[in-house]
Amino acid sequence: MYTDYTCRYLSEHLSSEIRHTRRVNSRALSHEFSRQERKQRTRQALMDSALALLENQSFSSLSLRQVTRAAGIVPTAFYRHFDDMEQLGLALIDESFRTLRAMARAVRADPRTNERMIHNSVEILIEHVHQHDNHFRFVARERFGGVAALRHAIGAEVRLFASDLATDLARLPGFESWTTEDLQSMASLMVATVVSTAEAILEASSADLAAEAEIKETARRQLRMITLGVAQWRSATPTAAPADGGA
Amino acid sequence: MYTDYTCRYLSEHLSSEIRHTRRVNSRALSHEFSRQERKQRTRQALMDSALALLENQSFSSLSLRQVTRAAGIVPTAFYRHFDDMEQLGLALIDESFRTLRAMARAVRADPRTNERMIHNSVEILIEHVHQHDNHFRFVARERFGGVAALRHAIGAEVRLFASDLATDLARLPGFESWTTEDLQSMASLMVATVVSTAEAILEASSADLAAEAEIKETARRQLRMITLGVAQWRSATPTAAPADGGA
DNA sequence: GTAGTCTGTGTACATCTGTGCACTGAGTTC
DNA sequence: GAACTCAGTGCACAGATGTACACAGACTAC
Incomplete structure (x- = not known):
């Protein structure tokens, strides 16, 4: 009866050499790193391995065992770092949005004219998408995706991102008198454009430079259309939203 | 050794009564329906069951056994209808875009003024999203998502959808002289807006009327901003795209 | 009516999964 | 240096999964 089970684990044990070479905390290191530091290191290894695996599958189909196998630890050791796969997912969202906020800061640090701002923003966006494609x-x-908790966490972060953009826009010359709703609409329109641009880049990726150039150009054109549209919008409706054609 | 396996199947066999009551092709029907018709019927049952299960999970985590269990057939019978889960997925995409095209037709069948067109389009969109929320x-x-084949199939369909919209827009008064690129940019900007609106509706859904009204209003505002933007765009750049601020 | 076709059944099995449990041994604290 | 902590190990197990195979029996064609 037990031979059955030993057999089941054969494939997993066969890769144990690989696991040893990949092992994040070599026994030889001994006193070189503190225990805390090493724990943090395997935690990061789990997150990195998960992110790498997620290149080719969705989170809901990612198994605890796959992650620990890739990270070079035994399945049960996972629980020393996360209660749950869901917690790992939330940690990944945290990490991902940290890089996204870094991007936003990079864009903000570039206060030029409207035209240049769009140009630069798209440039910085594409650069960041390439640099942190796993996170994006x-x-x-x-x-x-299929996991409600992650969906909601991401939704909250995206809304926060749009709000930040809205308050940023509010500070720009010419936008002082805008209503909150209009600013939010514009901001979320821009975020939607940015998101779909990022997604297009990720889909096209892997050395298709022509496609990438076109995506860039389309993104710029779209963002310009939006800014032109909102300018027109304000001059057409000086105080509030227009009556929707009499509806 | 074998007792182990019989035990494994216990839970599945316990639900066999349910399976019998749900069985799509009752033996009693006999000559009432042709064999072909009945095959088509279970095929549809598989697709419906899959779609229902996909409300709470992503396709990559959906198992063949879950689908057959819900459809009321034995796992191995699945292969009488699809080679593969992937084929089921592609069939679902086909079905989904049939309803999407029906929606586009409904919008086209409403040739009113620009303002009214936006108003009506959003109305029709939200109605369709509610009516076929599973497909959306x-x-x-x-x-x-995680399955490359599905991702690509959907990407192709969405591009087709945007192209159809672009040719539609080209026929409207005032758009005759537009370049293909500008039309495509505008169309894909609109599609992106529509998509993110549909996604917002799906997320908000379940009886939050206030949120839904706001999503509608935001969508309308955004589409109007886009149309205003492109109008401005054309008058600002009569022949081609403007020089990007000297870049 | 007989022979053939084909959808659905039932069993088997290898493989994967999450997680409980007792353990080891290096790192830390006193 | 003795006592304690705790990240990582190893084994066990129950349950789920895809799919091969032989079979049943209702529909179909002759």
Whole structure:
């Protein structure tokens, strides 16, 4: 009866050499790193391994065992770091949005004219998408994915992102008198454009430079259309939203 | 050794009564329906069951056995209808985009003024999203989901959808002289807005009328901003795209 | 009516999964 | 240096999964 089970684990044990070479905390290191530091290191290894695996599958189909196998630890050790796969997912969202906020800061640090701002923003966006494609892919994939907790966490972060953008826009010359709703609409329109641009880049990716150039150009054109549209919008309706054609 | 396996199947066999009551092709029907018809019927039952299950999970985590269990057939019978779960997924995409095209037709069948067109389009969109929320949810979830084949199939359909919209727009008064790129940009901007609106509706859904009204209003505002933007765009750049601020 | 076709059944099995439990041994604290 | 902590191990197990195979029996074609 037990031979059955030993057999089941054969494939997993066969890769134990690989596991040893990949092991994040070599026994030889001994006193070189503190226990805390090493724990943090395997935690990061779990997150990195998960993110790498998520390149080709969605979170809901990612198993605890896959992650621990890739990270080079035994399945049960997972629980020393996370209660749950869901907790791992939330940690990944945290990490992902940290890089997204870094991007937003990079954009803000570039206060030029409107035209240049769009140009630069798109440039910085594409650069960041390439640099942290794993994070972007993960967020894009799970934004409407199968795990409710992750979906909601991402939704909250995206709304926060749009709000930040709205308050940023409010500070720009010419936007002082805008209503909150209009600013929010514009901001979320821009965020939607940015999101779909990022997703397009991720889909096209892997050395298709022509496609990428077109995506960039489309994104710029769209953002310009939006700014032109909102300018027109304000001059057409000086105080509030227009009566929707009499409806 | 074998007792182990019989035990494993216990839970599945316990629900066999349910399966019998749900059985799509009752033996008693006999000559009432042709064999072909009945085959088509279980095929549809598989697709419906899958779509229902996909409300709460992503396709990559949906198992063949779950689907057959819900459809009321034995796992191995699945292969009489599809080679593969992937084929089921592609069939679902086909079905989903048939309803989407029906929606587009409904919008086109409403040739009123620009303002009214936006108002009506959003109305029709939300109505369709509610009516076929399963299809919309599935497409939204798998558009950037874990299964490459589905992702690509959906991408192709969405591009087709945007192209159709672009040619539609080209026929409207005032758009005759537009370049293909500008029309495509505008169309995909609109599609992106529509998509994110549909996704917002799906997320908010379940009787939150206030949120839904706001989503509608935001969608209308955004679409109007876009049309205003492109109008401005054309008058600002009579022949081609403007030089991007000297870049 | 007989022979053939084909959808659905039932059993088997290898493989995967999450997680409980007792353990080891290096790192830390006193 | 003795006592304690705790990240990582190893084994066990129950349950789920995809799919091969032989079979049943209702529909179909002759």
